[in-house]
Amino acid sequence: MRDHYDLLVLGSGPGGQKAAIAAAKLGKQAALVDGGSMMGGVCVNTGTIPSKTLREAVVHLTGMSVRDVYGANFRVKEEITMADLSARTTHVVRREAEVVRDQLSRNRVDLYDGMARFTGPNSVVVEAPGLPARHLTADKFVIAVGTRPARPADVDFGSDRVVDSDGVLQLTEIPQTLVVVGAGVIGIEYASMFAALGTKVTVVESRPAFLDFCDSEIVEALKFELRDLRVAFRLGESVVKVQADEQGTVTTLASGKRIPADTVLYSAGRQGATDSLDLAAAGLEADKRGRLVVDKQFRTEVEHIYAVGDVIGFPALASTSMEQGRLAAYHAFGEQVNSLIELQPIGIYSIPEISYCGHTEDELTRAAIPYEVGVARYRELARGAIVGDSHGKLKLLVSTEDRKLLGVHVVGTSATELVHVGQAVMTCGGTVDHLVDTVFNYPTLSEAYKVAALDVTNKIRAASRFDV
Numbered sequence: 090m091r092d093h094y095d096l097l098v099l100g101s102g103p104g105g106q107k108a109a110i111a112a113a114k115l116g117k118q119a120a121l122v123d124g125g126s127m128m129g130g131v132c133v134n135t136g137t138i139p140s141k142t143l144r145e146a147v148v149h150l151t152g153m154s155v156r157d158v159y160g161a162n163f164r165v166k167e168e169i170t171m172a173d174l175s176a177r178t179t180h181v182v183r184r185e186a187e188v189v190r191d192q193l194s195r196n197r198v199d200l201y202d203g204m205a206r207f208t209g210p211n212s213v214v215v216e217a218p219g220l221p222a223r224h225l226t227a228d229k230f231v232i233a234v235g236t237r238p239a240r241p242a243d244v245d246f247g248s249d250r251v252v253d254s255d256g257v258l259q260l261t262e263i264p265q266t267l268v269v270v271g272a273g274v275i276g277i278e279y280a281s282m283f284a285a286l287g288t289k290v291t292v293v294e295s296r297p298a299f300l301d302f303c304d305s306e307i308v309e310a311l312k313f314e315l316r317d318l319r320v321a322f323r324l325g326e327s328v329v330k331v332q333a334d335e336q337g338t339v340t341t342l343a344s345g346k347r348i349p350a351d352t353v354l355y356s357a358g359r360q361g362a363t364d365s366l367d368l369a370a371a372g373l374e375a376d377k378r379g380r381l382v383v384d385k386q387f388r389t390e391v392e393h394i395y396a397v398g399d400v401i402g403f404p405a406l407a408s409t410s411m412e413q414g415r416l417a418a419y420h421a422f423g424e425q426v427n428s429l430i431e432l433q434p435i436g437i438y439s440i441p442e443i444s445y446c447g448h449t450e451d452e453l454t455r456a457a458i459p460y461e462v463g464v465a466r467y468r469e470l471a472r473g474a475i476v477g478d479s480h481g482k483l484k485l486l487v488s489t490e491d492r493k494l495l496g497v498h499v500v501g502t503s504a505t506e507l508v509h510v511g512q513a514v515m516t517c518g519g520t521v522d523h524l525v526d527t528v529f530n531y532p533t534l535s536e537a538y539k540v541a542a543l544d545v546t547n548k549i550r551a552a553s554r555f556d557v
């Protein structure tokens with residue numbers, strides 16, 4: 090392997106992978122550095138992929154998704170263990186890491202096993218236990234080192250009863266009681282998985298509401314379903330201390346309340362993984378949460394160094410990180426490129442899952458944009474009855490001025506897939522009439538689009554009675 094590259098990428102998560110491959114496709118010599126056991130990044134090893142595989146196993150083994158069909162007591166497996174759940178996860182993680190490794194090597198991206206540290210604006214040293222240090226230089230860099238769970242000092246992580254989103258994957262037993270600290274996406278996804286497994290879950294969140302970037306009616310629907318699974322919410326309450334011993338844990342809130350539980354999942358935010366990069370050697374500085382500032386082209390203040398993915402902050406998704414990586418590499422090598430599309434979907438894999446694209450009702454109301462709402466309930470769709478989801482719903486928000494689709498919000502089975510139909514219409518600037526005129530396969534959940542679109546147009550027609 091060589092010592093000098095056109096592009097050196099630090100981190101093999103979604104952002105780093107796509108940056109390296111994009112550069113290779115442009116005929117550039119690219120290399121990527123990461124710890125060998127982290128191939129695929131947080132995404133493949135501790136974040137997206139294991140959590141989504143675990144969720145799939147939970148939904149399948151508990152029989153959750155078909156209880157409307159076979160009865161509330163239906164179980165696919167009576168005694169579900171952590172080993173049952175993690176068997177599939179281990180397999181999928183290994184397979185995905187292999188896919189990443191294979192894609193990089195067939196694109197002739199050199200892989201370096203270790204952690205990179207800047208020694209100058211154009212040079213790094215790669216260090217790994219038991220391996221000689223490797224000095225590399227490059228014309229351009231992409232920093233894609235991601236984040237790690239935040240670990241405040243007043244939380245006792247010394248015990249295996251207090252875990253973060255990395256440690257939750259190592260639990261050997263399903264806890265009977267669980268406190269989830271932080272109702273961000275990670276907290277809510279894991280709260281719903283454990284609740285579905287029968288764990289009594291308490292969610293503590295310092296803000297008065299959670300997932301407040303989503304449509305409030307959809308979050309209400311999710312909250313209702315989670316309460317039905319015995320989840321208790323302590324909203325507007327901050328955790329000040331978490332203690333643990335062999336018997337269990339106690340979580341203390343600022344209000345003085347103390348909540349005992351077998352296990353605590355601490356999911357109150359993440360920290361950029363920049364502290365070991367020696368950014369100063371490259372002329373860079375991170376903010377106090379370890380994150381880097383970039384411009385619209387993902388360039389840091391040092392012109393030849395780009396940063397993408399979770400290390401640059403919001404929206405911190407695998408989906409957007411990939412696109413940022415590709416765009417950064419294209420920009421670095423002068424390839425004609427569009428900027429990152431603004432209309433991006435959000436998918437939250439709670440049970441039930443929720444997803445949306447475009448504006449929420451609150452946003453439109455605040456901006457005084459007149460809109461009408463159309464709703465389709467899964468219980469009125471033949472596919473809803475077949476799959477046994479009577480709670481799901483899809484909601485369309487449509488401009489009453491030009492009939493353009495402004496937002497789509499879904500809660501229920503396949504929400505994260507369904508959202509893309511609305512996203513495609515919105516991306517093309519389409520109106521609700523496109524959906525009214527479309528013939529959908531029957532019986533499908535996608536048919537919800539037609540039902541909701543007709544609902545909107547009926548309401549708009551009724552309201553236009555007094556138009557001159």
Ligand SMILES: Cc1cc2nc3c(=O)[nH]c(=O)nc-3n(C[C@H](O)[C@H](O)[C@H](O)COP(=O)(O)OP(=O)(O)OC[C@H]3O[C@@H](n4cnc5c(N)ncnc54)[C@H](O)[C@@H]3O)c2cc1C
Pocket residue numbers: 099100101102103104105122123124127128129130131132133135136137138140141203204205206233234235236254275362365366397398399400405406407408409410411436438
């Ligand atoms: C529990 C959980 C669930 C999630 N679920 C979803 C989801 O459903 N959908 C979604 O879109 N997103 C999800 N995310 C977010 C998603 O995982 C991240 O947005 C994505 O992984 C960020 O990609 P990245 O390119 O920033 O790199 P990351 O995946 O964060 O990987 C960074 C890599 O950089 C490496 N690295 C760190 N320091 C160095 C160094 N000095 N030298 C070399 N390498 C280094 C690390 O070892 C790591 O492998 C989830 C995250 C978590 C934690």
Ligand SMILES: NC(=O)c1ccc[n+]([C@@H]2O[C@H](COP(=O)([O-])OP(=O)(O)OC[C@H]3O[C@@H](n4cnc5c(N)ncnc54)[C@H](O)[C@@H]3O)[C@@H](O)[C@H]2O)c1
Pocket residue numbers: 270271272273274275276278293294295296326327328329356357358359404405406436437438
């Ligand atoms: N499906 C998905 O797309 C998906 C899934 C999981 C994670 N992610 C991404 O991973 C990132 C990290 O997620 P996260 O959930 O860890 O972080 P987050 O920062 O979104 O949520 C942390 C929550 O903890 C709360 N909190 C902080 N300190 C607290 C305290 N002392 N007591 C009580 N509550 C407290 C915060 O108010 C916040 O709501 C996010 O950017 C998210 O988008 C995405």
